[in-house]
Amino acid sequence: MAKVLVVDDSASMRQMVAFTLKQAGHEVIEGRDGKDGLSKAQGAKADLVITDVNMPAMDGLQLTRELRKLGDYKFTPILVLTTEAGPEKKQEGKAAGATGWLVKPFDPDQMMNTVNRVLR
Amino acid sequence: MSIDMAQFIDAFLEESFEGLERMETELLALDGGDPETLNTIFRCAHSIKGGAGTFGFGAISGFTHGVETLLDRMRNGEQEAAPETVNLLLRAVDTLRAQLHAARDGGEADAAEVAEVRTLIEAHLGDAAPASEAGTPPAVDGDDGIDTSSGAHDGGPRxxxxxxxxxxxxxxxxxxxxxxxxxxxxxxxxxxxxxxxxxxxxxxxxxxxxxxxxxxxxxxxxxxxxxxxxxxxxxxxxxxxxxxxLDADSEPTTEAPPLTPEPAEMGATTPRPPEASAARGGSGNRGAESSSMRVNAGKIDALIDMVGELVITQSMLTDISEQLEEDPSKMEAQIERLRTGLGELERNTRELQESVMSIRMVPIAQVFNRFPRLVHDISGQLGKQIELTLKGEYTEVDKTVMEHLGDPLVHLVRNAVDHGIEMPEERAAAGKPETGQVTLEAFHRGGNVVIEIRDDGKGMDADRILAKARDAGLVGPNQHLDRHEILQLVFEPGLSTADQVSDLSGRGVGMDVVKKNIRGLGGNVELESEPGKGSRLTIRLPLTLSIMDGQLLKIGDETFVIPLIAIVESLQTLPESVKQAFGKLPLYRLRDEYIPIVDLAALFGRTEPSPLPERALLVVAEADDQRVALRVDDLLGQQQVVIKTLETNFRKVPGTAGATILGDGQVALILDIAGIARMASGRDTRAA
The missing domain is CATH 3.30.70 (Alpha-Beta Plaits)
Structure with missing residues (x-):
């Protein structure tokens, strides 16, 4: 069982991702936007971060950069949720320090396949 | 893993409707293309696209993709935020809303409109690429630029x-x-x-x-x-x-033993749209809107706190009763405690009541928010310049009141825009700024919510209204009315004052319907207007529909309640002021007015009509601009009463607006003054 931080400004997406993770036996912490996500990350060390990119207050890329600055999150897998399958957007995520990405739309099975690539 | 996506669809729809509302508001505020505003709008579209794709609404996702692309170009400065672009985006918002409604209700959106808007957006983007053809957003594919054709199968490498x-x-x-x-x-x-x-x-x-x-x-x-x-x-x-x-030349460098050989097929990785909304059962039908509401979490917390206090008070009262049983000799002291406890209980109950009531209260912004768009569209159609100001959007009103307020307000705002505000040249000629002002304001006053619609347009011509009213036979040829009374005639059925009947409003139906709707909510509406300066419509509504301040009164041995708001005054009759005409209701002369005296006991068939005693007690009440003087035997206290409808609990009883249960358990009928006035005039010859 891992502790996963899920950050998305869309409540329905967040619920879906969180529910799927909980079904798989993981513990989930939720963040409403980048800023909220960052403070939640500081409050509890997560084993995996899944974040949306487009969010108010602080976007997912900035959140990723901020997390990488924290000792606790230097090597933590961070997955960004993106609607763009093009290489440009993916590279933006990588450049910010993300481990990988998950392209929307995805279903719970696809999501867990991806999550299992980075979670032990 | 099988997870039913349906459980997230309601949340997705709700946040999408909110997102669309936000998009609309921000689009209307988009003056020249402020990047931050554009970013916000883009984000809303982006979320809808992503969610729609995930929750099985591929067509909506595909449609939104074009909208998103257009917005993306605008925020990057590649496309201008021209008025026609903004209008197209507003139309796209409408189309999206229709599609989401259809998704929720299991219906079909207007396919032609969807296709047209989609084509327009694509044309706007100026190239063929944007909206993906199949209606689904681009799928995850292998990596770009890498040969993915060769596989290990088909006699390939081992x-x-x-x-x-x-x-x-x-x-x-x-x-x-x-x-x-x-x-x-x-x-x-x-x-x-x-x-x-x-x-x-x-x-x-x-x-x-x-x-x-x-x-x-x-x-x-x-x-x-x-x-x-x-x-x-x-x-x-x-x-x-x-x-x-593996068959290639290079030699394997080592024979390191395999870790744990456990070959397994990885799951399919192409996106597969989740099950669509078919399985959503009853949650998708009409009326979903009214059956649930969002409540501020703070209100719920306050409620829980109060219930906590109630529990404490209850245990205190239980303790008192036990003490009394154990040692009746300490009665005095315990009674003192009992009083305190009951006082506490009363305070708890009142606070709890207020709290519960406040849960039904929603900010009027939910209705007000549709007006910037409406005014934008109509003024564009008419070629008028109008600035709409919203004030007091966070004033709270009962949810039911708010739901029924939308249509009347739309009508009134349309009127202000269509008939009130003049064309720019006309305004300039009259020495006014070319841009007209329309203000929509809400505030609380007393126990009422007041909504005002003001414009600085041309105002109403009282002479013309009066002339029309005389033509329509609403006012007798010799009847004299003051200016205020004349203005209120616009609420009469069949009176339109527009010079030209336009597409937008003013076919002579409307204002009377507005008034009827507002009356139905227990409120009233008034018009003030000054030629050349503008008009002001004032709507007064009760804070809530289920509790009201009532006056208790006794007629015979029955207790009745009348809404405090309806009471004009209570008085004892002076014999010389009572006019008795044969076959008619007796009239009471109150200053310059003759008011019919209604014998309620007789009206409800409790007793035979009885002659008016010399010094009778009358309560003068008003509703629908009609006054009646009710004969009562005694005035009791005033108190808040909870209205229970008779229709659901019993059946409709003419002359009553419902019933309530008094402190002693007795049921009291709540009188419907307007209904009584109608009954009384219909029974002229039999009453009194």
């Missing part, structure tokens, strides 16, 4: 040899070679050879956070190149990678 040399900082993005090998291992039989030649010789040069190793891996089995490639998808730019068929 596996793959992978040369993997990470750059030093690969692990700093959270990628872990070991984890990647574990994934590879699920694809076949894996052997791993580690190359250590890059390890620095002296310890000083060794940074434990860097990756100094390289690997050659051999994967045996029928995994495709794509599958292998995918494992390294995230690190392509952080390593040197060579994947070659």
């Amino acid at each position: 596996g793959w040899r992978i040369h993997f040399q990470p750059y030093a900082d690969l692990m700093r993005t959270g990628n872990d070679p070991l984890r990647m090998f574990e994934v590879l291992e699920e694809l076949g039989t894996l052997s791993v050879h580690c190359e250590t030649d890059r390890l620095p010789d002296n310890a000083d040069a060794f940074d434990p956070e860097d990756c100094h190793l390289a690997w050659t891996l051999e994967l045996e089995g029928d995994a495709t190149r794509d599958q292998v490639q995918e494992v390294f998808e995230w690190v392509e730019d952080e390593c040197d990678l060579l994947i070659e068929p």
Whole structure:
């Protein structure tokens, strides 16, 4: 069982991702936007971060950069949720320090396949 | 894993409707294309697209893709935020809303409109690329620019040899070679050879956070190149990678034993739209809107606090009763405690009541928010310049009141825009600014919510209204009315004052319907207007529909309640003021007015009509501009009463607006003054 931080400004997406993770036996912490996500990350060390990119207050890329600055999150897998399958957007995520990405739309099975690539 | 996506669809729809509302508001506020505003609008579209795709609404997602692309170009400055572009986006918002409504209610959106808006957006983008054809957003595919055609199947290689040399900082993005090998291992039989030649010789040069190793891996089995490639998808730019068929020349470097041979097929990786909304059962029908509401969490917390206090008070009262049983001699002291406890209970109950009531209260912004768009559209159609100001949007009103307020307000605002505000040239000629002002304001006053619609337009012509009213036979030829009374005539059925009947409003139906609707909510509406300066419509509504301040009164041995708001005054009759005409209701002369006296006991058939005693008690009440004087036997106290409808609990009783239960358990009828006035005039000859 891992502790996963899920950050998305869309409540329905967040619920879906969180529910799927909980079904798989993981513990989930939720963040409403980048800023909220960052403070939640500081409050509890997560084993995996899944974040949306487009969010108010602080976007997912900035959140990723901020997390990488924290000792606790230097090597933590961070997955960004993106609607763009093009290489440009993916590279933006990588450049910010993300481990990988998950392209929307995805279903719970696809999501867990991806999550299992980075979670032990 | 099978997860039913339907459970998230309601949340998705709700937040999408909110997002659309936000988009609309921001689009209307988009003056010249402020980047921050554009960003917000873009984000709303983006969320809807992503959610729609995930929750099985591919067509909506595809439609939104075009909208999003257009917005993206606008925020990047590649496309101008021209008025026609903004109008197109507003139309797209409407179309999206219709599609989401259809998704919720299981219906179909207007396909022609959807297709047209989509085509317009594509034309606006000026190229063929944007909205993807199939209605679904671009799918995850293999990696761009890499040959993905050759596979391990079909007499191909018996596996793959992978040369993997990470750059030093690969692990700093959270990628872990070991984890990647574990994934590879699920694809076949894996052997791993580690190359250590890059390890620095002296310890000083060794940074434990860097990756100094390289690997050659051999994967045996029928995994495709794509599958292998995918494992390294995230690190392509952080390593040197060579994947070659096992049959190729290069010799396997080592015979490292496989870790744990456990070949398994990885699940399909192409996106598969989740089950659509078909399985959503009853949650999708009409009326979903009114059956649930969002409540501020703070209100719920307050409620829970109060229930907590109630429990404490209850245990205190229980304790008192036990003490009394144990030791009746201490009666005095216990009674004092009992009083305190009951006082506490009363306070708790009142606070709890207020709290519960406040849950039904929603900010009027939910209705007000539709007006910027409405005014924008109509003024555009008419060629008028209008600035709409909203004030007091956070004033709270009962949810039911708010739901019924929308249509009347739309009508009144349309009127102000259509008939009130003049054309720019006309305004300039009258020495007014070319831009007209329309203000929509809400505030609380007393126990009422007041909504005002003001404009600085041309105002109403009282003479013309009066002339029309005389033509329509609403006012007798010799009847004299003051200006205020004349203005209120616009609420009469069949009176339109527009010079031209336009498409927008003013067909002579409307104002009377507005008044009827507002009356139905227990409120009233009034018009004030000054020629050349503008008009002001004032709507007064009760804060809530289920509780009202009532006056208790006694008629015979029955207790009745009348709404306090309806009472004009109470008085004792002076014999000389009573006018008795044969076959008619007796009239009471109150200053310059004759008011019919109603014998309620007789009206309800409790007793035979009885002559009016010399000094009778009358309550003068008003509703629908009609006054009646009710004969009562005694005035009791005033109190808040909870209205229970008779229709649901019993059946409709003419002359009553419902019933309530009094403190002693007795049921009292709540009188409907307007209904009584109608009954009384219909029974003229029989009453009194």
